[in-house]
Amino acid sequence: MSAENNIPEYSKKDFVSDQEVRWCPGCGDYAILAAIQNVMPQIGKKKEDIVFVSGIGCSSRFPYYMNTFGMHTIHGRAAAISSGVKCANPDLSVWVMTGDGDSLAIGGNHYIHTLRRNLDLNIVLFNNEIYGLTKGQYSPTSQPGAMTKTSPYGSIERPFSAASLSIGAQGTFFARTVYTDLKHMQACFKAAAEHKGTAVVEVLQNCVIFNDGCFQQFVSPAEREDNLIRIEHGKPMIFGKNNEFGIVLDGIRPKVVKIGEDGITEKDLLVHDSKAKESTLAFFLSQMTRPEFPLPIGIFRDVDSAVYDEELIKQMNQVTEQKGVGSMDALLSSGDTWTIEAE
Amino acid sequence: MEPKMDSVVIRFSGDSGDGMQLTGTQFSATSAVMGNDIATFPDYPSEIRAPSGTIAGVSGFQIQFGASEVDTPGDEPDVLVAMNAAALKANLAAVRKGGTLVLNVDAFSEKDLEKAGYDKCPIATQELNQYKVIEASITSQTMEALKDVDIPPKSKARCKNFYALGITYFMFGRDLEPTKKWLRMNFAKKPLVVEANVKALEAGFHFMETLENPVSTYKIAKAKIKPGTYRQINGNQGTAWGLMAAAEKAKLPLFCGSYPITPATDILQELAKFKHFGVKTYQAEDEIAGICSSIGASFAGNLATTTTSGPGLALKSEAIGLAVIMELPLVIVNVQRGGPSTGLPTKTEQSDLMQALWGRNGECPAIVVAASRPNDCFYMAYEAARLSLKHMTPVILLTDGYIANGMEPFRIPKMADMAAVENRLVDADNEDELKKFMPYARDSETLARPWAIPGMKGFEHRVGGLEKKNLTGAVCHDPFNHQEMSILRESKVEKVANFIPEQKLEGEDSGDVLVVSWGGTYGSTHKAVKRMRKAGKKVSLMHLKYINPMPRNVGDIIKRFKTVLVCELNLGQMKNLLNMRYQCGAKGLNKIQGLPFKVAEITAAVDRELENLN
Structure with a gap:
């Protein structure tokens, strides 16, 4: 036991359930499961105080594989169900495991309102830009032109950016990571656990069956450094195989520059500030996409704001202090009453 | 001498902004404090403020108060308070012939009449000659009574509902004090609002005292009510x-x-x-x-x-x-x-x-x-x-x-x-309980599973919407397990019948007509059956509160009557359910007008069934 708050010294295997994991061989979900199981011993919570809640989709099988309390619920509703869990017991560490279809299509309303309320929840958004469990239809994050079973001539829909949506919904924490980078993933999960408020971690995850290779440019060692930018709080925005590129602000728009050209030095580059109160910087990072820009990964935004479950308890305590602990007998007899005497 | 009445039905009606709900609530509160039994029914439009003065904007509040048990807000108002022409137009057909109409004549101008859909003023015409009409200048008299109170004219006009309340308090010998007390309590920080409403209330009361042609006032004795403290x-x-x-x-x-x-x-x-x-x-x-x-x-x-x-x-x-x-x-x-x-x-x-x-x-x-x-x-x-x-x-x-x-x-x-409320929470500190814990193990009498919640060490488990394996709760697609679990869930609900009271019957336990009702229609069906039994008819009432499962004796009760008449505010849903469960050939009295049953509608339907039997 760690002396401080009686948290036992857990290892990864304490969080492995007795259920056989049943994702397709090669599925990106295996890596996410391993990352979460690695992080759980580090979040300072007792195992019995951790709850995993999911909706429907491949990713939503997740709770069965975690040896914690868990609920595998209905399509799109995990955020709403988790909100109830958290309100009922704010001491719990509650994790919503969800996908791009689950949270950004059928569960979109719960997703944005959970972010707005800023309950202290962690949402892991598995984004593979496809409906996998129903075998290959386009999702709200599928790219324009995506050929799927319901878009045989190419998708004509505009995709959501999970980052823009989350930041637009006043989310206080948003991070993006890729399933192939275990270390980066774990760092994001840990930061999410430490954040007070709703923390979203979008994991770009490959569906080997229905959308294989959709993130190839961000995962292949040969290409990724030119296509990704790793953003870190307080650090200049640099990317490229040899750290030769950077981002500067041109008016109110970001621009890619080559360090050393036109007199540009590292000092001219934009410095990431994930703690900025206003969401402008995080939002324009969320709008940066290939091919014009590298795709940002890391923590876009991590700010403090009123947390719903804390406010709830605070208000209950305040009212109780003012009015005293309520009793039904007293309430029933309060106000205008009258007595009929026995004759 | 004041005529005594067993019970009176009064309906306050006006624009949805006229404060009729509050007026009705005050009348019923005072009557309850004075020892009458009461039942009330607010009836308001779905628009918050429909165009003023129109039928669409009419809001009403009906109260029955009486010297004996009051089960419903009453079929027909004995008194209608109409704050404008539209309120009269919307409600006149419902008022008992011979009843009293209190009309706010200030709201019967040509424009008011037009909005209400009247060609000419109905006051003093044939249309109203079957009623006692009290013409009161409620709006202008309220303004007059409040001329010295320092509040804006708009706020003064809003007090007219208390003037109308004062009129009815005089007619039925109501005590003004409970309402004054309520005003003082609720507007403690707004003494002018209290003063204005008290003045309006008293002005309405005094208007009636000084009427040149005094109207009848009524005395409603206290009801015989079970001793106890009430609210x-x-x-x-x-x-x-x-x-x-x-x-x-x-x-x-x-x-x-x-x-x-x-x-x-x-x-x-x-x-x-x-x-x-x-x-x-x-x-x-x-x-x-x-x-x-x-x-x-x-x-x-x-x-x-x-x-x-x-x-x-x-x-x-x-x-x-x-x-x-x-x-x-x-x-x-x-x-x-x-x-x-x-x-x-x-x-x-x-x-x-x-x-x-x-x-x-x-x-x-x-x-x-x-x-x-x-x-x-x-x-x-x-x-x-x-x-x-x-x-x-x-x-x-x-x-x-x-x-x-x-x-x-x-x-x-x-x-x-109050009855004990048990739950199935496991004892997290009991090691034996932990050893034998399975999320879907069941209590032998109820088939209910245990309730282990986050925070209970060692009880970590997963539940979800996929079919569960019996006992362990693991995901399970086995065909026989699905059948077993489906039956278990069904049986668990059926077994609730062992933990609810037997169905009660009002009236003899066999007879000609069994009136069946459920839910919120009880007041009307109870009153109707009571009235018919008093008249010597072999009618009983089975009012259901437990619908799934039903009490175990419902089937036996139904068998003992020649006719089963299910009265409900739909097109026959409970009737179909009873016919499905008990093959009893039940008939239906079905009303689907957005309104509750009138007692008379039920007695008429039962009478028709009784005639069919002869």
């Missing part, structure tokens, strides 16, 4: 308090995740007041999030509820299925209103019975109970919570717009006398 309660308040009482008895926090919807919103609003009772209210982003947050709270160990009306119940149906298969306690309150779709949001109906029983995918049984009158909402909400916690399954409580908004005296119970 007023409406159905929605009763539901909220019943849930709170169950939570207190169960020593569990109450969680209510809901989305505002007429006519159920009051329950969420009422619960939101009681943070110091440990009540958590969560105004969700939609109906689905309402029930889903409650399911989450239930998983985490709260007594959880979600409150809604028919369209909301439809949206919640998938999540109810989740609670059924996860076998978690949850109380779903449906305050029924006219349907389908948006239907008649502010009007009453009983047309969600089939939806409550079967409106879900799969074999998805839920316990269904219904409250019979405003104060019974307290007891049935308590009962719904008790059954849900004991049997680890969702309970749907059906009330309706009529009893939700209707107000009546409520004999205050003592918490010590």
Whole structure:
């Protein structure tokens, strides 16, 4: 036991359930499961105080594989169900495991309102830009032109950016990571656990069956450094195989520059500030996409704001202090009453 | 000498901004304090402020108060207070011939008449000659009475409802003091508002004293009421308090995740007041999030509820299925209103019975109970919570717009006398319990599973919407397991019949006609059957509050009558259910007008059945 708050010294295997994991061989979900199981011993919570809640989709099988309390619920509703869990017991560490279809299509309303309320929840958004469990239809994050079973001539829909949506919904924490980078993933999960408020971690995850290779440019060692930018709080925005590129602000728009050209030095580059109160910087990072820009990964935004479950308890305590602990007998007899005497 | 009457029905009617609901509430509060039994029925339009002076904007409040038991707000008003021409036009047909009309003649101008759809002024015409008419300049006399009070003219005009209240207080010898006390209590920080309303009330009262042609006043004796301490309660308040009482008895926090919807919103609003009772209210982003947050709270160990009306119940149906298969306690309150779709949001109906029983995918049984009158909402909400916690399954409580908004005296119970509320929480400190813990192991008598919640060390387990393996709760697609689990869930609900009271009968236990009713129609059917039995007719009443499962003796009762007549505010849903379950050839009296039954409608229908038997 760690002396401080009686948290036992857990290892990864304490969080492995007795259920056989049943994702397709090669599925990106295996890596996410391993990352979460690695992080759980580090979040300072007792195992019995951790709850995993999911909706429907491949990713939503997740709770069965975690040896914690868990609920595998209905399509799109995990955020709403988790909100109830958290309100009922704010001491719990509650994790919503969800996908791009689950949270950004059928569960979109719960997703944005959970972010707005800023309950202290962690949402892991598995984004593979496809409906996998129903075998290959386009999702709200599928790219324009995506050929799927319901878009045989190419998708004509505009995709959501999970980052823009989350930041637009006043989310206080948003991070993006890729399933192939275990270390980066774990760092994001840990930061999410430490954040007070709703923390979203979008994991770009490959569906080997229905959308294989959709993130190839961000995962292949040969290409990724030119296509990704790793953003870190307080650090200049640099990317490229040899750290030769950077981002500067041109008016109110970001621009890619080559360090050393036109007199540009590292000092001219934009410095990431994930703690900025206003969401402008995080939002324009969320709008940066290939091919014009590298795709940002890391923590876009991590700010403090009123947390719903804390406010709830605070208000209950305040009212109780003012009015005293309520009793039904007293309430029933309060106000205008009258007595009929026995004759 | 003042004529004595057993009971009187009075209806206040005016624009929806005229304060008729408040006027009616005050009249009923005073009457209750003076020892009368009362029943009330507010009737308001779904628009908050429909165009003033039009029929669409008419809002009403009806009260029956009496010297004996009052079961309904009454069939026909004896007195109609009409604050404008539209109120007269909308209500005249309902008033008893020979009844009294109090008319605010200030609101019968040409423009008022036109808006109400009158070609000419009805006052002093043939149309009103079957009624006693009291012409009162309610608006102008209120302004006159308040000329020295230092408030804006608009605020003065708003006091006219208390002038009208004063008129009725004189007619029925009501004490002015309870209303004055109420004003002083509620507007303690606004002495001018108190002064203005008291003056208006007194002015109305004095106007009647000084009428040149005195009208009759009536004396209503005190009712013989069961001794005890009483308060007023409406159905929605009763539901909220019943849930709170169950939570207190169960020593569990109450969680209510809901989305505002007429006519159920009051329950969420009422619960939101009681943070110091440990009540958590969560105004969700939609109906689905309402029930889903409650399911989450239930998983985490709260007594959880979600409150809604028919369209909301439809949206919640998938999540109810989740609670059924996860076998978690949850109380779903449906305050029924006219349907389908948006239907008649502010009007009453009983047309969600089939939806409550079967409106879900799969074999998805839920316990269904219904409250019979405003104060019974307290007891049935308590009962719904008790059954849900004991049997680890969702309970749907059906009330309706009529009893939700209707107000009546409520004999205050003592918490010590309320039934015990057991739950299935495991003892987390008991090692034996941990050793034998399986999420879907069952109690032998109820088949309810144990309730282990986050925070209980060693009890970590997973539940979900996929079929569960019996005992372990692991995901299981085995065909025989699915059949076994489906039957277990069904049996668990059927076994509830062993834990509810036997069905009571009002009247002889056999006879010609068995009147069957359920839910909020009790006042009307009870009164009708009582009246017919007094007249020597062989009629009894079976009023159902437990609908799924039904009490075990319902089938026996039905067999002992020649005719079964099911009276309900829909097109025959309970009738079909009884015919399906008991093959009893039940007939129906079905009304679907957004309005409650009149007693006379029921007695007429029973008389027709009696004639058929001869």
